[in-house]
Amino acid sequence: MKTESITNVKTTQETTAVKAFGTDAADAPLQPMNIQRRQPTPHDIEIEILYCGVCHSDLHTARNEWHGTTYPCVPGHEIVGRIVRVGDHVKKFKVGDVAAVGCLVDSCRECQYCQDDLEQYCENGFTGTYGSPDKHLGGQTYGGYSESIVVDEAFVLRVPDHLDLAATAPLLCAGITTYSPLRHWNVGPGQKVGIVGIGGLGHMGVKIAKAMGATVIVYTTSPSKVEDAKRLGADDVVLSKDKEQMKKYAGQLHFVLDAVSAQHDINAYLNLLRVDGALVLVGAPELPLPVAAFGLIPKRRTFAGSMIGGIAETQEMLDFCGEHNIVSDVELIQMDQINEAYERLLKGDVKYRFVIDMASLKG
Numbered sequence: 001m002k003t004e005s006i007t008n009v010k011t012t013q014e015t016t017a018v019k020a021f022g023t024d025a026a027d028a029p030l031q032p033m034n035i036q037r038r039q040p041t042p043h044d045i046e047i048e049i050l051y052c053g054v055c056h057s058d059l060h061t062a063r064n065e066w067h068g069t070t071y072p073c074v075p076g077h078e079i080v081g082r083i084v085r086v087g088d089h090v091k092k093f094k095v096g097d098v099a100a101v102g103c104l105v106d107s108c109r110e111c112q113y114c115q116d117d118l119e120q121y122c123e124n125g126f127t128g129t130y131g132s133p134d135k136h137l138g139g140q141t142y143g144g145y146s147e148s149i150v151v152d153e154a155f156v157l158r159v160p161d162h163l164d165l166a167a168t169a170p171l172l173c174a175g176i177t178t179y180s181p182l183r184h185w186n187v188g189p190g191q192k193v194g195i196v197g198i199g200g201l202g203h204m205g206v207k208i209a210k211a212m213g214a215t216v217i218v219y220t221t222s223p224s225k226v227e228d229a230k231r232l233g234a235d236d237v238v239l240s241k242d243k244e245q246m247k248k249y250a251g252q253l254h255f256v257l258d259a260v261s262a263q264h265d266i267n268a269y270l271n272l273l274r275v276d277g278a279l280v281l282v283g284a285p286e287l288p289l290p291v292a293a294f295g296l297i298p299k300r301r302t303f304a305g306s307m308i309g310g311i312a313e314t315q316e317m318l319d320f321c322g323e324h325n326i327v328s329d330v331e332l333i334q335m336d337q338i339n340e341a342y343e344r345l346l347k348g349d350v351k352y353r354f355v356i357d358m359a360s361l362k363g
């Protein structure tokens, strides 16, 4: 890392150049680049990144599939690292502590939602870990595919002591994105819950719903995941391409969590819900998903969405995972394997989350 002054920003201030991996265009591969990190302000923490998970949202964003990406884009919002510097007013953390950062690095902190610990729904727009306006330096924020990051302590999380650090990284997005709706819809004992799409999010959904006491039915398009899903905790597994198998729980499920990243027939899953059941979409495919009115009306079904989780709830999720010994099943990769990892992610060929060993970026 090297300290320098930069002037292409809102204020002229000292920044540090750090190594990162990112892309300059939707159709370009990710490659090494340098980015600037601010010097820690009194409330900031500087974290040397040890591990960063690879979320499908990183791929959607890098390739501009949601049509809002500003380049250069440095993805990564499942960050675990070690604190190397703290500002003078930092109270909750000290140098040497392990710390984590998820999808949010700031919000307005004043609106009704921020006051209610729902920063992910901030009325004035939260600051995402990557691709949001950077309040300090101008330009935009850069994510965790990098050597280090500087974050206000209010948005930094604690990692339970005994959890494996690489396998903890995916909890910061895949974990909280599945935990939050499962909690909000009060999933628990006596309920049958469907989890659709067993990728990074889905496999965490299985583990967390099971730990909450629900009976868990997995819906997968991949025959190779059937046995595995049981190992992850599923009570039953349905191959979703098989129409006969899809009839098994029709009208019986209390809750369905849909974590599919691509186009698929949502009505097939609405049909699984009992009266007053809810299907919550967390997967974010590029194109709209048609919903049949008569998939919703006759059983007073709910079709809803949910986005990540607030900071307090993310800490609650980490503590819950600590208590239940839940981490992600990960495949550790080197930074320069990221383009290959994206191609495999598109094929559903990961069990179940790629995590980048950031030591490989230092070289």
Ligand code: NAP
Pocket (backbone or CB within 6 Å): 054, 055, 056, 057, 058, 060, 173, 174, 177, 196, 197, 198, 199, 200, 201, 202, 219, 220, 221, 222, 225, 259, 260, 261, 262, 263, 264, 281, 282, 283, 284, 285, 306, 307, 308, 345, 346, 348, 352
């Ligand atoms: P992932 O690891 O790639 O998993 C997606 C899974 O969807 C695949 O493993 C596969 O599961 C299934 N799938 C893929 N293509 C399919 C197709 N054509 N038809 C049916 N099923 C298919 O992705 P992820 O990181 O878990 O993310 C999943 C989605 O959630 C992404 O769209 C991501 O952007 C979004 N996301 C949303 C939030 C939020 O706040 N709401 C947060 C994070 C991510 P099977 O092999 O089991 O079928």
Ligand code: ZN
Pocket (backbone or CB within 6 Å): 055, 056, 057, 058, 077, 103, 173, 174
């Ligand atoms: Zn994510």
Ligand code: ZN
Pocket (backbone or CB within 6 Å): 107, 108, 109, 110, 111, 112, 113, 114, 119, 121, 122, 123, 124, 125
């Ligand atoms: Zn707010």
